Amino acid sequence: MNAPLSFLKEVDFSKEELLELIDLSLHFKQLKKEKTPHHYLEGLNIALIFEKTSTRTRSAFTVAGQDLGMQVTYLGSDEIQLGRKESVADTAKVLGSMFDGIEYRGFKQEDVETLARYAGVPVWNGLTDTWHPTQMIADFMTLKEVFGSLEGLHIAYVGDGRNNVAHSLLVTAAILGVNITIIAPASLQPEKEIVALAEQHNNGALIKITDELEAVEGADMLYTDVWVSMGEEIDFKERIDLLLPYQINAELLAKTGKTNTVVMHCLPAFHDRKTEIGLSLYEKYGLAELEITDDIFQKHSPIIFQEAENRLHSIKAIMYYSLKEG
Incomplete structure (x- = not known):
């Protein structure tokens, strides 16, 4: 190598x-x-x-x-x-x-x-x-463990499409030839130069960037991340209101049309009130779950913590x- x-x-x-x-x-x-x-x-x-x-x-x-x-x-x-x-x-x-x-x-x-x-x-x-980038080797390693091969997989990232995880997932999937869909509000979709890099290094992956939740159809894996990155200064209420429709929940998972779709998250995840930040967000905005609901997190936690390991x-x-x- x-x-x-x-x-x-x-x-x-x-x-x-x-x-x-x-x-x-x-x-x-x-x-x-x-x-x-x-x-x-x-x-x-x-x-x-x-x-x-x-x-x-x-x-x-x-x-x-x-x-x-x-x-x-x-x-x-x-x-x-x-x-x-x-x-x-x-x-x-x-x-x-x-x-x-x-x-x-x-x-x-x-x-x-x-x-x-x-x-x-x-x-x-x-x-x-x-x-x-180090997260990506772990993520695609996990996918290979779960599915046996990366060939023919379709993965979908849902949420803030402009952060480092979304960037890396998009480009790495393209390099590996894994079909990828980034689903995010128009204002939070990957920058043009990131998409251009993905296209430039693409090895046969189908790449789609959209704000339509129906695009999760057929996805073998749904991926999400926190809605505010470290050091990012924004109006958090505005970000929550914008991304709440993109929460990974049972309804969104059902839209894949598959029974074996897995969910991944690079952690930490705001799926309950058992952290200081999670509790403060609940007290301020009345939301106990943000980018992923607790029931979906717990159901898929074996793979999420496998990903972490x-x-x-x-x-x-x-x-x-x-x-x-x-």
Whole structure:
């Protein structure tokens, strides 16, 4: 596999390379299940830069690094000078001289690209406002586990079509040749340049962008995400009113016309009042469920949490391919 040194966005990879990463992820999952040691990168050190908070990404990179035999150092946004007292380029040069790889989870795609340009070591995009590439390897790995193959699948994303997850899902599906429909209000559909990238890298996928909920018909999988991304400043009531018709619920699921359609969510999910934010939203707007109803979430939770676990195995695969010798 001739993968790019860093893992910054999906369009840097071919269909064959992404499929190899998915298969390697499945291999690492089996090793983990069997409790077979795989300290293939013993003696290496990696740094994890987090400008945005995280549960799955931080946990996955930490455990994946340790499973591979590496030492892992966490660098929170309030602990380093990235972009404040020291430029991103200068920070990249410093960290690149001390670490063998760097993960970045933050806001600007430009920052992770700059880190990769100047660090001299592999850089992995744990999430930016534009892309969420490590999530995609886990997602399509999960789809392969559930359906046995990606061939002929039709997936539909419902909700905010302009966020990083929707962008990555659209482009990755196109690269892999998986039919994809993005269903979102006109004002929240993917930007033209993102759609153009998907078309440019398309390997036979049927791509549809629409605001019509009936477009879920025939979908093998429905996908959604939170309606407000981290750091986004908007009128939340206005966003809720706009997206509430796009909630994944029993009625929408029935529109697929299939009995075996699965639901996926990259988490966290606002499906009940059991979080501080969920409770505050309920008290303010009277809604206990947002992008997905609790009954649908619970019914499909085995796959949703399988998807979450797969962040570990997919990130392990990504780091291994960047750092292995030869």
